[in-house]
Amino acid sequence: MAVSDTATMGTPSCTDPVALHEWYPISALVEITPGLVHRTQLLGGAISYTRTPGGSRPVVWPSGGEASGAEVDGLAVDHQLPVRVKFGYVWTTLGRPEHELFDIAECDEADRRIQNGGSIMVATSAPRAIENFLDMGHFPYVHTGILGAEPRTEVLEYDVEVTDEEILATRCLFFQPQAALSASDGQMTEYVYRVPHPYCVMLYKSVPTDASRMDVIALFCQPMTEERVRAHNFLCMVDAVNSDTALKRFQQLIFGQDKPILENQSPRRLPLDPRAETPIRADKSSISYRRWLSAKGLTYAVIPATAPSPTPAPTPAPTRSS
Amino acid sequence: MMKIYDYELSVNCYKQRLLLGILGVPYESIPVDFFPGWEHKGEAFAEINPLGHIPVIDDDGYILRDAQAILVYLALRYDPSGLWYPVTDPRVAGEVASWMAFAEGTTNTASAARLHDTLGYPFDIDTVRAGAQKLFRVLDDHVWFHEQQERPWVASAPHPTIADLALFPDVMLSEQGGISLLDYPALRRWTDRVKHIPGFTVMSGIFPAPAGAAPAGAAPGGATVGRPR
Ligand SMILES: N[C@@H](CCC(=O)N[C@@H](CS)C(=O)NCC(=O)O)C(=O)O
Ligand SMILES: [Fe+2]
Numbered sequence: 001m002a003v004s005d006t007a008t009m010g011t012p013s014c015t016d017p018v019a020l021h022e023w024y025p026i027s028a029l030v031e032i033t034p035g036l037v038h039r040t041q042l043l044g045g046a047i048s049y050t051r052t053p054g055g056s057r058p059v060v061w062p063s064g065g066e067a068s069g070a071e072v073d074g075l076a077v078d079h080q081l082p083v084r085v086k087f088g089y090v091w092t093t094l095g096r097p098e099h100e101l102f103d104i105a106e107c108d109e110a111d112r113r114i115q116n117g118g119s120i121m122v123a124t125s126a127p128r129a130i131e132n133f134l135d136m137g138h139f140p141y142v143h144t145g146i147l148g149a150e151p152r153t154e155v156l157e158y159d160v161e162v163t164d165e166e167i168l169a170t171r172c173l174f175f176q177p178q179a180a181l182s183a184s185d186g187q188m189t190e191y192v193y194r195v196p197h198p199y200c201v202m203l204y205k206s207v208p209t210d211a212s213r214m215d216v217i218a219l220f221c222q223p224m225t226e227e228r229v230r231a232h233n234f235l236c237m238v239d240a241v242n243s244d245t246a247l248k249r250f251q252q253l254i255f256g257q258d259k260p261i262l263e264n265q266s267p268r269r270l271p272l273d274p275r276a277e278t279p280i281r282a283d284k285s286s287i288s289y290r291r292w293l294s295a296k297g298l299t300y301a302v303i304p305a306t307a308p309s310p311t312p313a314p315t316p317a318p319t320r321s322s
Numbered sequence: 323m324m325k326i327y328d329y330e331l332s333v334n335c336y337k338q339r340l341l342l343g344i345l346g347v348p349y350e351s352i353p354v355d356f357f358p359g360w361e362h363k364g365e366a367f368a369e370i371n372p373l374g375h376i377p378v379i380d381d382d383g384y385i386l387r388d389a390q391a392i393l394v395y396l397a398l399r400y401d402p403s404g405l406w407y408p409v410t411d412p413r414v415a416g417e418v419a420s421w422m423a424f425a426e427g428t429t430n431t432a433s434a435a436r437l438h439d440t441l442g443y444p445f446d447i448d449t450v451r452a453g454a455q456k457l458f459r460v461l462d463d464h465v466w467f468h469e470q471q472e473r474p475w476v477a478s479a480p481h482p483t484i485a486d487l488a489l490f491p492d493v494m495l496s497e498q499g500g501i502s503l504l505d506y507p508a509l510r511r512w513t514d515r516v517k518h519i520p521g522f523t524v525m526s527g528i529f530p531a532p533a534g535a536a537p538a539g540a541a542p543g544g545a546t547v548g549r550p551r
Contacts, residue, residue: 040442118357119358119442120440120441121439121442122440230442243353244355245353245354245359245361246353248355248358248359249330249353252330252357253330253526255526256525256526257526259527260497260498260529263497
């Protein structure tokens with residue numbers, strides 16, 4: 001492996017307490033082979049993980065010299081990091097979070113199709129990935145013919161509510177030629193976006209085949225470094241027809257279109273200064289997200305605003321007329 | 323109907339979709355859970371391809387594996403013009419075969435770098451990147467030299483061949499493996515010409531050429547307008 005420089009050994013380079021005392025996803029549980037070492041990065045440090053023999057319990061620790069793919073007895077590992085298993089993923093932390101992970105109520109519904117749609121590494125910061133996910137304006141240009149199409153490019157006015165715990169954007173409407181794999185026609189799709197964690201976002205969108213329910217798609221970001229992310233695409237769908245593989249393929253098709261766009265954004269870290277970027281990118285939910293991160297005092301993977309941000313953050317003025 | 327065992331983000335599967343789209347041949351895509359499911363390495367898929375690779379086609383019971391081999395078969399079977407795999411000119415046919423073999427090298431280097439950086443495959447990234455850069459240097463020089471002779475394509479025919487399609491996706495997506503195309507200006511011009519081939523289709527991560535002026539010599543017979551799918 002080329003991963004051998006000292007920065008990848010077990011010491012995180014992150015000193016931001018907000019980022020350190022947070023939970024992060026590192027892998028889908030089913031993708032971990034019991035008894036073998038898997039390696040990844042979190043907040044600039046190398047971590048290793050495995051499952052105990054029999055497969056039940058994930059074990060995570062700051063990497064020593066062990067190679068990826070080597071055999072390991074998870075029960076015998078010293079210095080284990082705290083672990084949670086939620087939404088099918090293993091979550092860990094390098095700090096001591098005082099809070100537990102957020103919930104997604106839909107996960108308890110019996111007929112939900114729940115799976116990891118793919119954990120894909122992208123050369124960008126976690127907040128850039130979150131902000132792109134929140135932005136409907138790019139659909140016609142990046143997901144042409146699927147999540148949007150010219151000339152129906154207008155993002156209508158929507159509502160944003162911000163609390164300490166989360167950002168909620170509601171009444172987000174957009175015309176979509178193929179809103180989901182289960183869609184047979186173009187439709188106005190209604191979205192709700194929710195940001196319950198600095199690096200996690202989810203959307204709820206009307207199910208093409210059942211207007212009373214909403215598909216849930218989330219992007220759980222694992223900040224490998226400030227400028228590199230592993231994006232875990234979580235799917236929680238209502239779809240009685242399509243195979244798991246087909247649902248994953250659709251999600252990877254969409255995310256694969258976003259990837260080069262994200263990788264071409266500069267700078268890679270998200271500037272939190274409201275004046276840093278043009279209003280085109282900075283729409284209402286994006287402004288709220290940047291302020292929310294500023295108010296938390298987050299400095300990792302962002303370019304902090306130079307002037308201290310007033311708290312509580314005022315409600316942003318609408319930037320689009322409609 | 324023709325079936326392809328297919329994965330959206332695979333360049334080698336995309337080559338087949340690209341040629342089938344250009345030739346207007348209908349096909350059914352059978353999605354393989356390549357990632358994160360590793361379905362192509364499983365027991366059931368071993369019946370289809372014991373090498374554990376995609377793409378594989380099933381054309382009415384005729385099963386064929388290997389990306390470059392499938393391009394050969396599809397061109398000979400479904401291209402009545404005979405231009406995509408021009409076997410009547412021995413020199414051009416030889417060049418096509420040579421660049422098709424070269425494409426195996428870009429799979430092992432440029433594709434490998436992208437799989438490492440994107441999906442976490444355990445390749446030695448410095449080795450595969452350096453290998454890709456060496457191949458791209460050779461290809462860029464070749465394409466530049468051809469341009470001086472007013473040959474827009476990798477083989478010396480006046481029209482594109484399956485060799486162009488075999489090489490295009492790895493070059494186009496190389497930045498996702500950390501290989502910048504800034505160093506290869508002739509390759510950038512050539513990929514732009516490929517995007518203007520009538521019937522050209524995209525894969526996730528590749529965007530169509532901006533509407534407007536098409537580069538010179540873009541299409542067989544001089545036509546330069548892309549045909550909607
Ligand atoms: N399959 C999803 C795609 C969701 C997705 O992952 N997209 C991210 C990346 S753009 C996003 O921005 N979501 C918008 C959206 O999903 O519609 C859909 O049907 O909408
Ligand atoms: Fe997108």
